[in-house]
Amino acid sequence: MELELLGKISMYVMGIVLAASMIEAVVLHFKYKGTEKAFDWHETWISLVDLVGRKLLAFLPISLATPVFNFAWEHRIHTVTTNTALTIFLLFIGQEFCYYWYHRASHTIRFFWANHAVHHSPNQLTLSSAYRLGWLTKIAGSAIFFTPLVWFGVKPDVVLAVVSINLLYQFWLHATWIPKLGWLEYVFNTPSAHRVHHASNEIYLDANFGGVLVIFDRLFGTYVEERADEPCRYGLTTPVTSHNPVVVEMEHWVSLVKDMFNAKSVSDAVGFLLRPPGWLPNGEGQTTEELQKRAKAIEQQPAHVGH
Template sequence: MDLVPEALPWLLALAGLVLFCASLEGLLRSYVLQLPYDWRAFAASMADFAGRRLIDGLGLTLAAPLLNWAYVNRLQTLELAGPQAYLLLFIGQEFCYYGYHRAAHRVRWFWATHAVHHSSNELNLCAAVRLGWTGKLSGTAVFFAPLIWLGFAPMAVAAAVAANLLYQFWLHASWIPKLGPLEWVFNTPSHHRVHHGSNTEYLDANFGGVLIVFDRLFGSFVEERADIAIRYGLNPPLLSHNPVHIATHAWVALARDLWHAGSCWRAVKMLLGPPGGRPKP
C-alpha cells in the first residue's frame, strides 16, 4: 500500500486522459462530422464515473475476507522479477478476468452491476467508463483471489486488473475496423462490438479482456458479421439518463423478484441463476 501515494498522480493523469479522449470523440462526432451524439448519455456516464470513484473511496468490498484469507494462506511469495513472472501474472489475470466477465453475464448477482456497462444504447468511448457503482460492494474481486493465493502481491494483481480495464477503453471506439491477424489473439473493437450487441446472435459472447484466446478455447467466441447490424444496449433498452436509476435499476428488479420468490430455494436460484427470467418453483 506504500505505492498508492506515489501512483496516485499517474492514476489521476490516466483518468483525465480517458475522460479527455471520450469528450474529444463526442466533440468531433457532433461538430466536425455533424453526426448525432447523445450528450445526455455522455453526462450520465460521467456521473457514473464520479459516483464510482466516491464509493470506491470508502474502501468497502464484500470480497475483503476472502482476499485476506488468500493472502495469509498464500502458497508462496511470487516476486515480479523477470519477464516470466510478469507473463504468468498477465495470463493468470486474463484467465480470472474471463471467468469474472462470463459470470457477470450468467449470474444475476454480478449482472446487477455489470448491466450498467451495457445500458448505453450507443457504443463509444464514453460508454467505456460506465461501469456501475456496486462492483466492489458486490464482491467481484473474489475472482482474482486465486492469484493472491498463488503468491502474487495484492497490489500487483490490482495493477494487472487496472491495466486490463485501461486496455479495453479503446475497444469501445465503434469506428475502428477489423484489424486483420490481430483478431485471432487479441480482443479488438470488432470483437467488443459483438460483446455489446443485444441481438440474439451476439448475446453472451467475447468475454476476454486483452486476449480473445479463452473465448476461442471455451466456445464463447462470436465473429462480427457484416449482414447483422449490431443493436447496442440492454434488452429491453434502458432509456433513462438518470445516473442513480442506471446504477440501481437491475438491483431494484432483483430485489423485487426476491421479495416475490416464495421460498429460499427460489431466491438462491434467482441470485445465482442467469438474468432475464424467473426460475421455476
C-alpha cells in the same frame, strides 16, 4: 513515495481518458448532427456521473473481495516476486484467465449482472462507455474471481494493478469507428470483438468475454465474430430509456431484490440471485439461452409461399 507516484500516474491517465472521450464526443456530435445516428450527450453525462460516484464510494470501507483477498494472502501457498519477464507473463495470463471467468459470470449470474448491466446500458457505444462500470462495483465483490492469484502468492495490490491495466487496455475497444484489425482479431480483444460483446442482437449475446485476449473465448466456445450482414445493436435486450443516472445505476438491483422478495420459495429466491439474468422459475424467462433458442426456432420456420 511509490504510492504517491502511482497516484499521479493514475490521475494523468484518467485525464487522458476523459479528454479522449470528450474529443470523440464532439467529433461524433458534429459528424452525425441531424441524422438518425445523432450523438446522445445523455449517455456521456451518465457515464461521467457513474465515474464520479464510483470514485466517491471507493472511500467507503465496504468490499466483499477485501476480506477474501486478505484470507487468501495469509494462507498463500507461495510468494511470487514479479522480477522476471517469465513471471510477469505468467501473471498476465493468469489474470486474463481469471478475468474471463469474472466477466462470464457477470453475464450468467444475476447478482453480478445487477452491477455489470450498468456497463452495458448505453444505447450508443462510445469511449465514455468504457468508464461506466457501476457504482456498486466494489461492494459487489467481483474481484473475488482473482483470489486464486493471491492465494498462489501474488500480492493483492499487484493483482489489482494488473486488473486495472487490463481495464485501461479496454478503453479503446469502445470506439465503434475502428474497423476489423486483420490477424490481430485471432488473438487480441479488438474493437470489433468488443462491439459484439456490447451488442444486444440474439446471435451476439454473451460472447467475447476476454480482456486483452480472446484466446479463452476461442478455447471455451464463447467467441463470436462481428458479421457485416448483422450490424450490432447496442444496449440491453430491454433498452434503457431513462436519463436519470440513479435509475440506470440501481434499476437492476431493485428488480433483483423485488424478484427475490416476491419469490414463492427459497429455491426460487436463490434462483433469482444466482441464475442467469432473465431466468424465471416456470422456464419461460428471457435468458440468453432461451432468447437464442426462440430466435433459432423462428429462423428455421418454413417460409409461406403464396399461390
